[in-house]
């Protein structure tokens with residue numbers, strides 16, 4: 001899908017296309033109305049400004065290029081703030097941390113509705129008062145004290161994968177790092193949030209369905225960057241099948257839990273949601289929240305780890321330093337929760353991997369009302385894009401930005417702007433699972449890197465594939481090598 005661009009084509013505005021992406025009509029309002037008096041021939045709500053935001057004239061469409069290339073070209077040409085006109089309306093790109101902070105902390109900028117197709121009214125898709133009450137309810141389950149008991153499961157699951165990698169190493173069979181990380185993090189999140197150990201075949205179906213759905217949403221998301229619509233979810237059998245498989249698993253989990261006597265229910269997120277409020281939530285709302293956790297809570301961590309393996313393999317000095325830290329602190333056991341504090345370099349590797357390859361590489365918002373950001377007039381209904389990919393590589397904030405250097409997080413520059421780095425977003429929507437993901441990432445990385453080196457097969461060119469997450473394309477294939485024949489960590493459950 002990495003098409004080279006032959007230039008950005010401009011086509012006349014097509015208002016019918018607008019509702020799909022921006023169309024949370026509660027928020028968009030007047031922005032649909034064409035304003036023939038406007039000098040740009042554009043869209044209602046634009047206030048002629050003393051400071052026109054730089055950007056290409058006309059409507060960008062059929063760009064048909066990778067969004068990372070599309071945005072890089074605009075930012076290289078026009079600077080840190082760019083305005084372009086998509087088929088769906090005006091879009092603004094902001095990459096300066098000062099602007100990112102202003103946007104993420106301002107209630108005027110609300111979520112775009114793309115993911116609603118899959119997540120319904122789940123926490124990751126909604127905004128406003130309903131989001132607020134759901135967030136309040138659910139964040140109790142993400143407090144550090146609630147996460148600690150989940151660590152044993154993280155270790156156990158990772159140790160099971162270590163056994164598989166051990167077998168692959170002995171048999172000289174390559175692994176697919178992204179697939180292994182994705183399955184592992186899905187197992188961990190299912191177990192952590194729903195105390196449910198799905199049978200292998202169900203887990204495989206669920207993993208495939210969620211992965212396919214994220215890919216489909218990613219394809220739709222490209223249209224915001226001028227790519228033609230190649231994919232209609234309503235007409236896609238694959239999308240429908242994926243949704244059905246996910247729904248089936250979720251509804252089964254819900255009804256099994258409802259059927260349990262209250263005093264026998266495990267103390268986890270699903271019980272918390274079922275028993276919340278007066279009459280509890282409807283099955284539909286429960287489904288939306290569960291799917292949100294499944295979608296938001298595993299591929300992101302898996303991708304951060306997949307990129308970490310690639311970066312470590314390419315930077316052997318960093319890899320050696322990581323191994324040194326693990327050998328010194330872990331000996332031959334997996335890291336318990338309190339050991340993570342003794343692994344600052346491992347945590348820094350995880351953080352630096354997300355700097356270079358932020359799993360959520362951009363976020364889109366819709367302006368609820370007309371506003372001004374640092375002198376740039378924002379029309380009501382405009383789309384605002386902030387991108388961790390570009391802010392994390394901003395030369396004013398990150399010296400030698402392309403270099404993989406975890407030391408940036410060991411001795412952080414005290415003057416670095418808080419929003420020079422925001423893999424977990426910020427403001428009111430800051431990632432609910434941030435603490436969970438940081439612990440999980442450190443545990444998986446430490447457990448596996450203590451025992452194995454991941455050595456990519458020669459002749460691959462693994463590039464970032466920007467959808468709604470930042471996957472590898474093609475997924476990196478690698479040999480795993482046992483380090484110094486260290487004993488593999490055994491699966492705690494299989495111990496005598």
Ligand code: HEM
Nearest residue numbers: 124296297300301304359360423424425429431432433437
């Ligand atoms: C490395 C892993 C992860 C990354 C990079 C990540 C990134 C993000 C980002 C950037 C947002 C903000 C989205 C926005 O503002 O529109 C977000 C929100 C969210 N994340 Fe994560 N996430 C990760 C792991 C997790 C995990 C493990 C869970 C749950 C188990 C989770 C659940 C959520 C939820 C529910 C939200 C919505 C929060 C709200 O709007 O109130 N995430 N995540």
